[in-house]
Structure formats: structure tokens, C-alpha cells
Amino acid sequence: MKNVLRRINTPSRVVVAAFLVVVVVGSTLLSLPVAVEAGQRASWTSALFTATSAVCVTGLAVQDTATHWTLFGELVILALMQIGGFGIMTLASILALVVSGKLGLRARLNAQAETRTLGPGEVRRLIAGVAKVTLAAEALTTAVLAARFFLGYGEPPGRALYQGLFHAVSSFTNAGFALWPDSMMRFVHDPWICLPLVVSVVVGGLGFPVYTALRRGPFHPGRWSLHARVTVGMTAVLLFGGTLAVLLTEWDNPGTFGPLPPGQRIMAALFHSAMTRSGGMNSVDVSQMHENTWLISDVLMFVGAGSASTGGGIKVTTFALLGYVILAELRGEPDVTVGRRRLPEQLQRQALTIALLSVASVVAGTFVLMMLTPFKLDQVLFEVVSAFGTVGLSTGITGDVGTAGHLALTVLMFVGRLGPATLGAALALHVQTRRFRYPEEGPLVG
Amino acid sequence: MKNVLRRINTPSRVVVAAFLVVVVVGSTLLSLPVAVEAGQRASWTSALFTATSAVCVTGLAVQDTATHWTLFGELVILALMQIGGFGIMTLASILALVVSGKLGLRARLNAQAETRTLGPGEVRRLIAGVAKVTLAAEALTTAVLAARFFLGYGEPPGRALYQGLFHAVSSFTNAGFALWPDSMMRFVHDPWICLPLVVSVVVGGLGFPVYTALRRGPFHPGRWSLHARVTVGMTAVLLFGGTLAVLLTEWDNPGTFGPLPPGQRIMAALFHSAMTRSGGMNSVDVSQMHENTWLISDVLMFVGAGSASTGGGIKVTTFALLGYVILAELRGEPDVTVGRRRLPEQLQRQALTIALLSVASVVAGTFVLMMLTPFKLDQVLFEVVSAFGTVGLSTGITGDVGTAGHLALTVLMFVGRLGPATLGAALALHVQTRRFRYPEEGPLVG
Ligand SMILES: [K+]
Ligand SMILES: [K+]
Numbered sequence: 001m002k003n004v005l006r007r008i009n010t011p012s013r014v015v016v017a018a019f020l021v022v023v024v025v026g027s028t029l030l031s032l033p034v035a036v037e038a039g040q041r042a043s044w045t046s047a048l049f050t051a052t053s054a055v056c057v058t059g060l061a062v063q064d065t066a067t068h069w070t071l072f073g074e075l076v077i078l079a080l081m082q083i084g085g086f087g088i089m090t091l092a093s094i095l096a097l098v099v100s101g102k103l104g105l106r107a108r109l110n111a112q113a114e115t116r117t118l119g120p121g122e123v124r125r126l127i128a129g130v131a132k133v134t135l136a137a138e139a140l141t142t143a144v145l146a147a148r149f150f151l152g153y154g155e156p157p158g159r160a161l162y163q164g165l166f167h168a169v170s171s172f173t174n175a176g177f178a179l180w181p182d183s184m185m186r187f188v189h190d191p192w193i194c195l196p197l198v199v200s201v202v203v204g205g206l207g208f209p210v211y212t213a214l215r216r217g218p219f220h221p222g223r224w225s226l227h228a229r230v231t232v233g234m235t236a237v238l239l240f241g242g243t244l245a246v247l248l249t250e251w252d253n254p255g256t257f258g259p260l261p262p263g264q265r266i267m268a269a270l271f272h273s274a275m276t277r278s279g280g281m282n283s284v285d286v287s288q289m290h291e292n293t294w295l296i297s298d299v300l301m302f303v304g305a306g307s308a309s310t311g312g313g314i315k316v317t318t319f320a321l322l323g324y325v326i327l328a329e330l331r332g333e334p335d336v337t338v339g340r341r342r343l344p345e346q347l348q349r350q351a352l353t354i355a356l357l358s359v360a361s362v363v364a365g366t367f368v369l370m371m372l373t374p375f376k377l378d379q380v381l382f383e384v385v386s387a388f389g390t391v392g393l394s395t396g397i398t399g400d401v402g403t404a405g406h407l408a409l410t411v412l413m414f415v416g417r418l419g420p421a422t423l424g425a426a427l428a429l430h431v432q433t434r435r436f437r438y439p440e441e442g443p444l445v446g
Numbered sequence: 447m448k449n450v451l452r453r454i455n456t457p458s459r460v461v462v463a464a465f466l467v468v469v470v471v472g473s474t475l476l477s478l479p480v481a482v483e484a485g486q487r488a489s490w491t492s493a494l495f496t497a498t499s500a501v502c503v504t505g506l507a508v509q510d511t512a513t514h515w516t517l518f519g520e521l522v523i524l525a526l527m528q529i530g531g532f533g534i535m536t537l538a539s540i541l542a543l544v545v546s547g548k549l550g551l552r553a554r555l556n557a558q559a560e561t562r563t564l565g566p567g568e569v570r571r572l573i574a575g576v577a578k579v580t581l582a583a584e585a586l587t588t589a590v591l592a593a594r595f596f597l598g599y600g601e602p603p604g605r606a607l608y609q610g611l612f613h614a615v616s617s618f619t620n621a622g623f624a625l626w627p628d629s630m631m632r633f634v635h636d637p638w639i640c641l642p643l644v645v646s647v648v649v650g651g652l653g654f655p656v657y658t659a660l661r662r663g664p665f666h667p668g669r670w671s672l673h674a675r676v677t678v679g680m681t682a683v684l685l686f687g688g689t690l691a692v693l694l695t696e697w698d699n700p701g702t703f704g705p706l707p708p709g710q711r712i713m714a715a716l717f718h719s720a721m722t723r724s725g726g727m728n729s730v731d732v733s734q735m736h737e738n739t740w741l742i743s744d745v746l747m748f749v750g751a752g753s754a755s756t757g758g759g760i761k762v763t764t765f766a767l768l769g770y771v772i773l774a775e776l777r778g779e780p781d782v783t784v785g786r787r788r789l790p791e792q793l794q795r796q797a798l799t800i801a802l803l804s805v806a807s808v809v810a811g812t813f814v815l816m817m818l819t820p821f822k823l824d825q826v827l828f829e830v831v832s833a834f835g836t837v838g839l840s841t842g843i844t845g846d847v848g849t850a851g852h853l854a855l856t857v858l859m860f861v862g863r864l865g866p867a868t869l870g871a872a873l874a875l876h877v878q879t880r881r882f883r884y885p886e887e888g889p890l891v892g
Contacts, residue, residue: 096890209890227890291823292816299809307890317890322802329799329873334792335884342884345791346780352798353775356768363745370738377737377824424890427775438781438788444542444655444673444753444763444870 012422015091019055019418022087026051026080035073045403052410054080056417057088057310059176059280059392060383062399062406066179077177078166085173085204085310088417090130092308093208094123095425126208133211134172141168141200148192171200174310176280176392184271188283189264194271201279202239206231207309226341227317231306234316235277238300242273245296255288276300278311280392287396294382294395301389302362307421312390314358314420321351350427354420361419362388365412372405373397383409388416458868461537465501465864468533472497472526481519491849498856500526502863503534503756505622505726505838506829508845508852512625523623524612531619531650531756534863536576538754539654540569541871572654579657580618587614587646594638617646620756622726622838630717634729635710640717647725648685652677653755672787673763677752680762681723684746688719691742701734722746724757726838733842740828740841747835748808753867758836760804760866767797796873800866807865808834811858818851819843829855834862 029035031047046062050069053060054077065074146164149155155163163179170177178184187193213228221229247269250257257265271283276297289297304313325348328336336343365384366377373380379395386393387409401409475481477493492508496515499506500523511520592610595601601609609625616623624630633639659674667675693715696703703711717729722743735743750759771794774782782789811830812823819826825841832839833855847855 099890292813295809295813295816295823315890322798325795326799326802329795332873336795337884340884348795349771349775349782352768352794353772356772363741367738367741370741376822377741377827378822381823427778438783438786444545444761 012095012426015095015422016418018087018091019084019414022055022080022083023048023052023414026055026076029076030069030073032072035070035076037068037070037073040068045406049406049410050077051080052413053392054175054177055084055087056312056390056413057081057084057173057175057278058312058387058390058413058417059170060387060394060398060409060413061177061392064181065177066181074166074179078169081173081175081177082169084417085169085175086130086134088421089134089208089308089310090127092421093126093130095421096209096308097122097126099425099428129212130208133208137172137200137203138165138168141171141196144196145193148190152190152192167197168200171197171279171281172204172310174201174204174278174280174305174312174390176275176278178281182285184281184283185285188260188268188271191267194267194283197279197281198271198274201274201281201311202235205277205279205305205309205311206235207306207311209308210306226339227307229339230317230320234320235306238277238303238316239270239273242276242296242300243269246272246293249290249293249296250284253288253290256284272297273300276391276393277316278304278313278389278391280386280390282393286393289395291378294378297393298381298385301385301391301393302358304389304391307424312388312416312420314355318351318354318420321348322355325351346428350424353427354423357423358388358416358420361412361415365408368408369401369405372408373401375401384412387412390417458541458872461541461868462864464533464537465530465860468501468526468529469494469498469860472501472522475522476515476519481516481522483514483516483519486514491852495852495856496523497526498859499838500621500623501530501533502758502836502859503527503530503619503621503724504758504833504836504859504863505616506833506840506844506855506859507623507838510627511623512627520612520625524615527619527621527623528615530863531615531621532576532580534867535580535654535754535756536573538867539572539576541867542655542754543568543572545871545874575658576654579654583618583646583649584611584614587617587642590642591639594636598636598638613643614646617643617725617727618650618756620647620650620724620726620751620758620836622721622724624727628731630727630729631731634706634714634717637713640713640729643725643727644717644720647720647727647757648681651723651725651751651755651757652681653752653757655754656752672785673753675785676763676766680766681752684723684749684762685716685719688722688742688746689715692718692739695736695739695742696730699734699736702730718743719746722837722839723749723751723762724759724835724837726832726836728839732839735841737824740824743839744827744831747831747837747839748804750835750837753870758834758862760801764797764800764866767794768801771797792874796870799873800870803869804834804862804866807858807861811854814854815847815851818854819847821847830858833858836863 027044027048030051031042031044033042036042049062052058063069065077069077142161142164145167146160149160149163150157166179169175180186184193184197209225210228210231213224216223221232243266247265250269251265252258257268260268268283275281277300302313303319304315305311307315307317321343324338324343325336336348362384365388366381369380369384370377375397379397382395383397383401385391390413398409473490473494476497477488477490479488482488486509495508498504509515511523515523588607588610591613592606595606595609596603612625615621626632630639630643655671656674656677659670662669667678689712693711696715697711698704703714706714714730721727723746748759749765750761751757753761753763767789770784770789771782782794808830811834812827815826815830816823821843825843828839828841829843829847831837836859844855
């Protein structure tokens with residue numbers, strides 16, 4: 001194990017250290033009296049939890065954002081979301097650059113064990129690229145939302161702009177914080193609010209390598225990298241598959257979709273499907289959903305969004321890759337091929353490792369939280385997957401899991417945010433050269 | 447997919463057909479009036495459910511075995527368990543022979559896509575071998591149990607012998623049916639009952655290829671096949687690890703271990719740990735266990751026992767193999783090696799396929815059962831994993847899931863019993879030859 005820790009070195013360690021620093025600074029700012037509204041009880045655990053939740057763009061909240069925190073506190077949260085979202089997209093992209101040599105991702109893993117050094121120009125271009133996309137997307141969403149708050153809800157221009165900006169950042173970074181105690185439930189009927197948020201969350205969740213690939217011709221998938229094709233395809237499958245599944249399980253639930261006309265049920269289902277991976281806002285009451293909808297959500301939250309994106313989870317490519325392996329195996333094909341490309345064996349093992357260690361983290365987290373709280377498996381599992389997948393949806397128990405429970409969730413959010421990406425890079429960067437091979441022999445399986 | 451179905455052909459299809467025939471015959475016998483005690487309501491669903499549960503050596507029961515069924519009915523169940531247990535051990539061993547060429551399992555998968563034809567002599571020797579081990583183990587357990595029922599509980603000799611035989615067969619075949627409504631709870635204090643049952647279940651769960659290997663020197667693991675070493679090692683880890691975990695979560699639970707003296711708590715923990723993989727008897731009240739013990743049990747039940755054994759689950763070798771892949775990946779080793787042997791890439795993909803399709807089956811089963819019943823995730827998941835892993839433990843909801851629920855569990859028991867073994871064989875037997883290769887390219891993962 002020492003060997004493993006030693007090898008998760010320079011690039012991955014820098015990422016972890018950077019996030020830790022921001023969490024510490026954010027917690028300190030949020031524990032200042034000026035951050036907390038008069039009459040509200042300040043506590044270091046809620047400051048730590050909220051700062052971690054914002055930096056990890058998770059969005060789980062122990063306090064109602066609007067009533068607990070002052071405008072200063074809200075601005076700190078806004079800044080932390082922006083830094084966290086921008087940070088993970090940039091740092092994960094740099095890790096990918098280090099790993100693959102170029103962002104097109106061709107030839108990834110060909111140079112076994114050789115780490116390319118990145119030129120400062122390359123990193124600067126990448127940071128500028130992420131900044132450009134982030135600002136453009138957030139500006140557009142801010143404009144649409146602010147216009148709607150101003151025209152449709154009669155908010156004063158300054159307030160409308162602030163609300164638009166806050167939720168534009170919160171959605172593009174996939175953070176999911178909201179300035180209303182019921183998240184987006186009051187806007188469940190309003191496509192001018194719901195749809196921009198869905199688009200912003202989905203775009204933020206595609207990831208920087210996809211934007212780069214799309215520039216080669218947004219409507220010519222043949223020109224994209226394999227990574228972009230798999231990410232976009234799988235995102236569409238999960239988004240619309242999830243919408244359909246949620247529609248079926250919630251259709252006539254009086255606590256959620258029941259009171260809505262059919263068109264709005266479809267919009268609410270799309271909203272929930274998009275937000276499980278890993279936007280984290282809700283336009284209906286999650287605590288009133290059918291247990292099966294929770295189960296569907298657990299799966300979607302665990303899979304998450306795209307690599308080097310603001311979203312979390314094991315990533316859609318990891319999930320898709322395991323599916324391709326199974327398909328090849330069922331077909332009896334010796335190679336795993338996707339779109340006329342052969343997936344390296346090493347990459348298959350990486351995907352397996354990331355997925356199974358993530359399962360282990362979720363099981364361990366569930367175990368710990370069940371020890372610490374009186375809640376049942378359904379709610380605890382949902383909360384743990386939501387924290388690990390940096391989603392931020394909750395069946396309503398976040399505030400009631402106690403101090404130890406909050407610390408457990410804090411750790412889960414941090415591990416879930418940085419684990420898959422840094423583990424993936426660490427695994428890819430450190431493949432030892434083969435000195436000799438043992439003879440082949442395998443046990444029976446199945 | 448048609449391609450897949452076509453290739454799950456001769457050997458695997460024969461196995462499935464054989465089990466179906468026995469289920470149909472067993473259901474017919476159990477639906478005869480002579481099988482059901484006077485005053486009990488006979489029904490075709492309970493006959494079908496019980497016959498499937500017995501043939502698949504699962505042990506889930508919708509009816510209390512002793513009070514619902516007549517002696518004739520009990521004997522039918524006894525025969526079905528024996529046929530099911532003997533059948534799966536023999537047929538899975540034959541599949542393994544077909545796959546590997548020899549039972550030592552060396553050179554498995556070397557001969558890609560070439561199916562060896564088995565000589566009738568080889569099959570006859572194998573059947574004789576399985577019969578010898580089964581009868582020897584069951585005779586020994588019968589003797590010990592019968593002596594105890596006669597000497598310790600004053601049962602008349604004939605009755606003691608019948609009880610001894612029934613539970614010897616039920617334990618060695620990992621079926622888990624019992625002649626008392628509380629399973630083995632009345633014997634929780636009695637090592638002369640509990641320990642023989644544990645040994646019988648564990649030995650039955652090792653599987654025939656392990657017995658063959660052990661004959662080369664029971665105390666010289668160096669002479670065993672890799673399969674035997676991995677199976678025995680992993681069985682020990684899960685057995686004692688499970689005991690420790692259950693001890694920790696149940697230590698002072700007043701509904702289970704609380705009233706017992708410390709020594710008996712350890713025995714009860716060992717009993718539960720052994721029975722989750724996949725014996726299925728219980729010596730304490732499973733419905734009173736802590737939810738975390740259910741979670742631990744879910745994991746143990748899912749992993750199950752050895753390949754070509756009477757136990758179920760994805761099999762300990764499948765589980766261990768995935769662990770070795772992760773370990774190799776974390777260490778950055780290009781090959782996955784176990785005990786100076788290199789695991790074939792193809793075998794890694796098979797293990798992954800079996801494990802993930804099993805996860806999918808459990809998730810789908812859970813989803814369906816939650817649709818059909820009012821029970822919560824914790825109990826439903828336990829029931830589904832128990833059925834799929836052919837374990838037979840229950841939190842007490844088996845009788846209350848309704849006719850549709852019973853049919854769903856029936857399907858799960860059947861799929862769980864035959865799925866992993868036949869899938870493993872089908873995958874191993876049908877590897878297409880490679881005609882050309884695409885260039886390598888992989889998406890980012892994690
Ligand atoms: K989130
Ligand atoms: K069983």
C-alpha cells in the first residue's frame with residue numbers, strides 16, 4: 001500500500017492539496033459572524049460541511065442557504081462553487097493532458113509508464129479555454145434567468161441579476177445550491193427557469209475534453225474523439241432513459257407529479273433525470289417520491305457525468321466502458337471495440353477498479369451512516385450516493401444525521417469529488433514495465 | 447442478442463432443461479393432496495415456489511415445512527434438495543470439464559473456441575466422484591446429528607435418524623430447509639447441532655473441483671490447483687471476516703445475541719456467517735437483526751460459495767479475481783498474477799461480466815419486488831439477494847409478497863442458481879477467433 005500512496009504523487013497530490021486549502025479557507029470565512037444571519041446559530045461543523053459541499057460542488061445543505069447565511073455568506077458560497085467547479089474541470093483536464101499527451105486522447109496509455117512533461121503554454125491555453133467556456137455558459141444562463149425573474153416574477157433588476165447569476169453558477173458548476181428553501185419547486189411549472197437550468201447542468205457535465213472535440217464540428221460526430229462520442233451518447237441515453245423511468249414511477253404520485261398537467265410532468269421528469277447526474281436541484285419534493293424512484297436516482301447519481309467536467313460519479317465513460325466489455329464478452333469477441341476503435345486492456349482494468357472501489361466506498365459510507373443514525377437503508381443509501389456522486393439531492397435527512405454523520409458525509413463528498421479522477425490518472429500514469437511473465441492459469445468463475 | 451442465445455447452446459441448455467424438468471415434476475408432486483396436511487390450503491403457487499426453492503437449493507419457504515407438508519411432502523422436498531444439490535455439482539463440474547479439458551483447470555481457455563468432447567468414461571467417473579463425496583459427507587453428518595437428537599433430546603431412534611438425514615442433506619446441499627418453524631433457533635446453544643451443520647454447509651460450498659485438488663494432499667496447498675487455493679483461502683477469509691463483523695454489529699442486540707453468553711455469541715456469529723454463503727439456516731431471529739447486519743449479510747450472500755458446489759452467488763473465485771485485478775491495477779502491474787500464475791485477460795472479462803450482470807439482476811429484482819410489495823428497500827434487497835444467491839435467509843417477508851412476488855422470487859431463484867455457472871461456461875466456450883484488430887483508442891475514465 002505504501003507503494004500505492006507513493007505513486008499517487010505529484011499531479012494527483014497537487015489537486016488534493018489545492019482542494020483542501022480552498023475548503024479550509026472557505027470554512028474559516030463561513031464561520032465568521034458576518035457570514036451568519038442574526039438569530040441563527042453558527043457552528044464550525046455547518047461551516048465545514050457547507051464549505052466542502054460548495055467546493056466539491058455537491059450542494060447538500062445542513063442549513064437553508066437563504067435564511068441561514070448573510071449576503072456575505074452567500075457570496076462566499078458562490079465563490080466556492082465557482083472555484084470548485086472551475087478547479088475540478090481545469091485540474092482534471094490537466095491530469096488528462098498529462099496522461100494522454102494530447103487532449104484528443106489518442107494514443108492514451110501507449111507510452112507505458114512514461115510521463116510527459118507539460119509546457120506552461122499548454123496549461124495556460126487550457127485554463128483560458130475552461131475559463132472562456134465557463135464564463136460564456138454562465139453569462140448566457142444568467143441573462144435568461146435574470147430576464148425571467150425580472151419580467152415574470154417582478155423582482156427588482158439588481159435582485160433578478162443576482163438570483164440569475166447565483167443559479168447560473170450553481171447549475172453550470174453542477175453544485176446545486178439554491179436561494180429558496182424548496183430549491184426549484186416553486187418553478188416546476190415554468191419552462192423559462194427549468195429548461196435553462198437543465199441545459200446548463202448538462203453542458204457543465206459534459207466536460208472540457210468534449211468541448212474541445214465539439215469544436216471540430218458540433219454536428220459531425222465522426223470528427224470527434226472517441227471520448228466525446230461515448231460521453232455525448234451515454235449522456236443522452238441516461239438523460240432520456242432516466243426521464244422515462246421517473247415518469248413511469250412518479251406519474252400519478254399525489255406528492256410529486258400527480259397535481260401537474262401531463263406536459264409539466266414530462267418537464268419535471270426531465271428536470272429530475274438531469275439533476276441526478278449531478279446537478280442536484282429539485283423541482284418536486286424528493287422526500288415524497290416513490291422508493292423505486294429513489295432506487296433509479298441512486299443508479300443515475302452513481303454513474304454521474306462526464307470526465308473532467310463539473311459533475312461527479314464514476315463518470316459516464318467508465319459506466320459505458322464496462323457495458324462495452326460485457327457486450328464484447330457476450331458476443332465472444334476477443335477485443336473490446338467501440339466505433340472502430342479497440343479499447344486498451346489496461347483501460348478496461350482501470351474502469352473496473354474505479355467502479356468497484358466506488359461501490360466499496362458507497363457500501364462503507366452506508367454502513368457508517370446506518371451506525372450513526374436511526375434512518376433506514378433507502379434514505380441512507382440515497383444520501384450516501386448523493387454525497388459520493390456530488391449530487392446534493394436528499395430525501396430530507398441531511399440536517400438530522402448529527403455531527404458525526406456530517407463529518408462522514410463531508411469525507412464522502414471530498415472522496416467522491418477527487419477520488420475517481422485522481423485515481424484514474426494515478427493508475428494510468430504508473431504502469432510498471434514487465435520483466436517476466438508467469439504461466440497462465442485461472443480459477444473457475446461463476 | 448440472437449447470436450448470444452444461439453451460443454448458450456448444447457451443454458448450458460441441457461443443464462437448464464434438466465432443472466426445469468425436475469421443477470415441473472416436483473411442483474406436480476407437491477400439488478397433490480397427499481403432500482399437504484389436512485386443514486392446510488394447497489395452492490399451485492406454493493407448490494411451484496417450494497419445488498423451485500428445493501431444486502435450486504435455496505430454502506426460502508412460503509409455508510412452514512413441518513406443519514404445511516405431510517411426511518410425503520417432506521420426502522419430496524428431501525428428494526428435490528438431493529437431486530438439485532447433486533445435479534448442480536455434477537452439471538457445473540461437467541461444464542468445467544468441457545471448458546478446461548481437465549479438472550485440474552490448467553490450460554483453461556488456452557484452446558480458444560475449441561470445445562473438447564468428453565468421453566463417457568470421464569463423465570461416469572465424475573458422477574461417481576460427486577456421489578461418493580456427497581454420500582460420505584451426508585452419512586457422517588446424519589450420524590452426528592441423529593446421535594445428538596437421540597441422546598440429547600430424547601427423540602425415538604427412527605425419528606432422530608430421519609431428522610438427522612433431512613438436515614444433513616439440507617446442509618450439505620446448501621438448501622437450508624428445516625423441520626422446525628424457527629429453523630435452528632432452538633439449538634443456538636448446542637455445538638453438537640450447530641457446528642456439524644456449519645461444517646457440512648462449508649464443505650458442500652467448496653465444490654467438486656476443490657475436493658479433487660485436495661486429494662493431492664489435503665495439507666499441502668502447494669500441490670492444489672490455483673482454483674482450490676483461491677476457493678479455500680477466500681472461503682476462510684469470508685467465513686471468519688463475516689463472523690467478526692456480525693459479532694460487532696449484533697453483540698448486545700437484545701433480539702439476537704444479547705441473551706447469550708459470550709461463547710455462544712461467537713458460535714451464533716460463526717453460524718450466521720457460514721449460513722449466509724449459502725446454507726440458509728438461522729440460529730437467531732434474522733428479522734430482529736440490526737440493519738447493518740442485513741447489509742453485511744447482503745454482501746456475503748451475493749458473493750456466495752465455490753464454483754461447481756451446492757452453494758450459490760457469484761462465487762468466491764469471481765469475487766477474489768476482481769479483487770486481484772484491482773490490486774494489480776493499484777500496484778501498476780501489467781499482468782494480474784496470483785500465486786505465481788498469470789490470470790488470462792479473457793477470464794478477467796468473464797468475472798466482470800458475471801459480477802455486473804448479477805448486480806443488474808439484483809437491482810432489477812429489487813425494483814420489481816418494490817413495485818409489487820409495500821416493504822422497504824432493506825427487507826426487499828435482503829430477500830432478493832437471498833433468492834438470487836440461493837441462500838434462503840429472510841427478514842420474514844417471504845410469505846407476504848403476494849402471488850406476483852412469489853413468481854418474481856421463483857424466477858430469481860432459478861436465474862441465480864443457473865445463471866452464473868452456465869453463463870461462465872457459455873462465455874468461456876465461445877471466443878471467436880480474431881480476424882483483424884482496430885487501432886487502440888480509449889475514452890477518459892473516472
Ligand atoms: K451537485
Ligand atoms: K440455501
